[in-house]
Amino acid sequence: MFSLFRENISIALDSIKGQLLRTILTVLIIAIGITALVGILTFLGALENTITGDFASMGSNTFNIQRYEFTTRRGGSGEREKINPIISYRNVRQFKEKFQYPFSKTSVSFTGTRNAEVKFENEKTDPEASVVGVNENYLENTGTEVEFGRSFTFFDIENNNNVCLIGSDFKKNIFKDTDPINKTISIRGVKFKVIGVLESKGATFRDNQDLKVLIPLQVARSIYTLPNINYNISVKVDDKQFLEGAQDEAIITFRKIRSLNPVEENDFGLERSDDLINRISSITSYLYWAAWIISIITIFGSSIALMNIMLVSVTERTREIGVRKALGAKKNTISSQFFMETVIIGQIGGIVGIILGITIGAIIVAVSGFEFAVPWLAIFAAVITSFLTAVVSGSYPAVKAARQDPIESLRYE
Structure with a gap:
């Protein structure tokens, strides 16, 4: 039995070699479908890893107070869109004074x-760096780490010291061959001493997280005095069991602070980091289904x-x-020969498609600035799909070959 199987493989390989051009075209046809599947799944996997990683770094025991809810919808026809007031500095200052929930830290x-x-x-x-004013709890609440x-410190913030933390990308341009610690940089003519360099976070949707400068909040307010600045509030509790109570408080x-009466709706939003992760996962699940439908x-x-x-x-x-x-030769032998030939071509096409799909997906991921990960699910799906494609496509030709009349076949020219 094994010797017959080995002979069928040998015959199939000889036939493939004898029809090299046709084999290449057939392999490319299969590879195109597998490339589409693997490429899309690779990109979606990288997208999901990057976004969930960014939010997960904030921790599951963190929530934000912001101008709008994440799920805010625009009003339909005849209904005006609700416009919430900005979160002003007066709002955040009052919140820090009045919000005294135990085991919590507030970042502004x-x-x-x-x-x-x-x-x-x-x-x-280049004029593309971000400058962010922060208080002493910003790094911990946002999961931002200092590389070196x-x-x-609390005194840096309270005394409005002209110190700053810089993103890792500054080491690649203005500090190429220099240790940035204790060096002085200038922003809008104001000088700051560099006290630390942040760990790299990469870029998300063209927003480079590694090209930003963090400075004390009040110093930032003295430099950037535009009206209607919207502030961000983030609250972190030490233990997740206190999270619900902290949110209610x-x-x-x-x-x-907003002077809302009991019947008025909130004119601000509150979002937990893990809620955002769950929503993003829900959105990407639809993208996965769309990818499968397109690929199929x-x-x-x-x-x-x-x-x-x-x-x-x-x-x-x-x-x-x-x-x-x-x-x-029996019917089973003839059908097995053609079936084996189809399966081998299908697997070769699958391998080529996997290589092309990962390559194209990796290029798109690199250009987009997402975090690449080996798409094991996509590879497994491609192997199974290419095999099933070969089985479905090879069954009828194999049966047709096995049913050929030997006498009529010998007369065929």
Whole structure:
């Protein structure tokens, strides 16, 4: 039995080598479908890993008070969209004073600009750096780590010291061959001493997290004085069991700050980091389904093309089939030969498709700035899919070859 199986593989390989051009075209047809599947799944996997990683770094025991709910919808026809007031500095100052929930830390921050030019001696960056004013709890609440140097202290923030933390990308431009610690940089003519460098976080949707400067909140307010600045509030509790209570207390406190009566809806939003992760996972699950549907349509077309090519192969080798039957080959042997040939071509196409799909997906991921991970699910799905494609496409041609009449086959020209 094994020797017959090995012989069928040998015959299939000889046939593949004898029809090299047709084999290459067939392999490419299958590879296109598998490339679409693997490429899309690779990109979606990287997208999900990057986004969930960014939010997961904040921790599951953190929540944010923001201007709008994440799920806020625009009003339909005839219904005006609700416009919430900004979270002003007065709001955040009152919140810090009145919110005294046990085992919690409150972070306050705002983005002064996303187009800052940072200077060091004769070097300067392009005007694309972000400057963020923060308090002493910002790093812990947002899961931001200092790679080397030190973090802000309570006294740095309270005394409005001109110190800063810089993103890791500054080491690649203005501090190429220099240790940035204790060096002085200039932003809008204001000088800051660098006390630490942040760990790299990469970029998400073109927002480079490694090209930002963190400075004390009040110092940032003295530099960036635009009206209607929207502040960010983040609250972190030491233990997740206190999270629900802290959220309720935060809502009550902020409603009092906004002077809302009991029947009025909240004019602000509250979001937990793990809620965002769950919503993002829900969204990406729909994208996965869409990817599978697109890929299945492509692979279905590939299977039809593969079946047609194998049927042409059966017709062209009709005389060969007659000779084999005249020499005693059984129907099962003939069908197994053609079926094996289809499976081998399908697996070769699957391997080529996996390589192309991962390569294309990795290129797109690199350009997008997402975090690449080996798409094991996509690889497994591609192997199974290419095998099933070959089984479906090869079954009918194999049966047709086995049913050929030996006498008529020998007469075929």
